[in-house]
Amino acid sequence: MADVSRRVLIAAAAIAAPMLQAAAAPAxxxxxxxxxxxxxxxxxxxxxxxxNTNSDAWLMENIQPxxxxxxxxxxxxxxxxxxxxxALAARLGFNCYRLGIEWARIEPSEGRFSNAELDHYARMLTACRAHGLRPIVTFNHFTTPLWFAMRGGFEAADSPDLFARYCGRAAQHLGGVMHMATTFNEANIQLLVHLFPAFSAGIPKAREAIAAAARATNSPRFSRLAYADPAIVTPIMQEAHRRGYDAIKAVRPSLPVGITLTTQDIQGPPEIAAQYRDRLYGGWADVARSHADFFGVQTxxxxxxxxxxxxxxxKGAEMTGAGYEFYPQALANTIRWAHAAIGKPIYVTESGIATDDDTRRxxxxxxxxDGVRQCLDEGIPVxxxxxxxxxxxxxxxxxxxxHFGLVSVDRETFARKAKPSAMHLGAIARGNRL
Structure with a gap:
């Protein structure tokens, strides 16, 4: 705890303590x-x-259109x-924290790694552990270094080698502080974007923006992961995961390394629903079976x-602030799918809702x-x-x-304010009961 300042602890306590005292353990x-x-x-x-000015996403935010x-x-x-x-997460009662490291910071130019940024993330993960939180680290969460996007991103045939090199370097420097790791966040995101109308409607606008980015950087191969051609990028990303997994394991053999997918619940006539699941997961289940110590469900x-x-x-279904249906029962169904299809230990690595009504959160x-409990009762290892x-x-x-957060953030001062939902879930976590 020596690296945690008194100011941080006092501030976190001031934010959370009164509400924690008022929060009874959920019945x-x-x-x-x-x-x-x-x-x-x-x-x-x-x-x-x-x-994060060296990222492909930063450029995409700032170009026109x-x-x-x-x-x-x-x-x-x-x-x-x-x-x-x-400090706030620990005070609420959580025992782990899933976060990411930024490739664009760690390797700001091709083949040139920043020891200063690696040291920054080492301090960060050490502080996470000092608060009693086990860090689950994502190596890539949709964004890539600008130089990587300019050369074709994950549409370039040699991109798995570059990704594996980054994974190995980061794992060598940081792996000893990690509790668990995943190579990609929602590795099948491009399949989701191209498959579901709610997301594919944005593809024409994305293509215009990507073309603008290519012109701005004089790089005709410019690629943005979520909107890349699934037929090209999916097999390349699968190989990138396999090589990234092997690279991490080569330097940190005991570190559990898994993968997460976007695992939305697809319902309909069994044969038709199965066809859509096959399209969404695109062979990733096979990859997870061979190159993952655990599987992350994100529903x-x-x-x-x-x-x-x-x-x-x-008709009349409740919709969330993100524009899709309020349906928390989906989580149990995707856990069941993952258990049957992959057979690895299952971690719910994302579950949440965008809403301004915290009672609905x-x-x-x-x-x-409730769905997680049902799955455990069925013998599924969650x-x-x-x-x-x-x-x-x-x-x-x-x-x-x-607004997905348990904690609001003032856009000017960055002040954090825990919502009632934060205390609610924190009380459940402290009780360790489902």
């Missing part, structure tokens, strides 16, 4: 969670750190305020399909946790529940409008 949770169960939150580096509603700017300033975030909603394609949500959390996200942060092309 009706009598099932003890399994030994070692991880309770926490997830966040990405780019969405919270701020001023842009596909972003607003710029990330300082974000939550977590690059500097990470100790405050850790937010359901999608319904029939013989004619996608079916709109039922509490309801979402409760119903999602080892965590990580809510997205600790903070209201930068939600990519949607800007700062959608």
């Amino acid at each position: 009706k949770r009598t099932r003890k969670a399994p030994p070692g169960f991880l309770w926490g939150t997830a966040i990405s580096a780019y969405q919270s750190e701020g001023n 842009s596909m972003f509603k607003e710029r990330s700017g300082d974000a939550c300033d977590s690059y500097h305020r990470y100790k405050e975030d850790f 937010y909603t359901r999608f319904s399909v029939d013989a004619n394609g996608f079916v709109p949500p039922p 509490i309801a979402f959390i409760d119903q999602a946790l 080892h965590s529940y990580l809510y997205w996200s600790l903070l209201d942060n930068f939600e990519w092309t949607s800007g700062y409008g959608p």
Whole structure:
């Protein structure tokens, strides 16, 4: 705790203590969670750190035409305020913290690694552990260094080698402080974007922005991960994961390394739903079976399909602030799918809701946790529940409008304020009951 300042601890206590005293342990949770169960939150580096000027996403925010509603700017300033975030998460009652490291900071130009940035992340992970939080580290969360995007991103045939080199260097410097790691966040994101109408509607605008980025950088091969051609990028990313996994294991053999996918619940006639799942997961289940120590489920909603394609949500269905259906029951269904299809230990690495009505966030959390309990009762090995996200942060092309956080962030002062949902989930975590 020596590296944690008195000011940070006092500030975190002032934020959380009065509300924690008022928060009673939620009722009706009598099932003890399994030994070692991880309770926490997830966040990405780019969405919270701020001023990641060497990233492909930063360029995409600032060119015209842009596909972003607003710029990330300082974000939550977590690059500097990470100790405050850790102190708050620990005070709430969590025992782990999923976060990312930024490739664009660590390797700002091709083949040139920044020891200063690696040392920054080492201090960060050490502080995380000092607060009693086990760090789960994501090596890539959608963004890449600008130089990497300019040469074709994950559409370039040699990109798996470059990704593996980065993974090995980062693991050598940081792996000893990590609790667990994942190579990619939602490695199948491009399949989701191109498959579901709610996301694919943005592809024409994205292509215009990518063309503008190519012109601005004089790089005709410019590529942005989420909007890359799935037929090209999927097999290359699968190889990048395999090589990244091997590179991490080569220097940190005992570090558990897994993968996360976007695992939305697809409902409909069994054969048709299975076809859509095959399209969404695109062979990633096979990759996870051979090159993952665990599998991260990341579920937010359901999608319904029939013989004619996608079916709109039922009339009158509650919709979240992110524009999709309020359906926390989806989590149990995707856990069941992952257990049957992959058979590895399952961690819920993201589950959350965008809403300005915190009572609905509490309801979402409760119903999602009911599903986790049901899966455990069925004998499925579920080892965590990580809510997205600790903070209201930068939600990519949607800007700062959608609020997923358990904690609000003042856009001018960066002051953190825990919401009732933070105390609610924190009380559940402290009780370690589902």
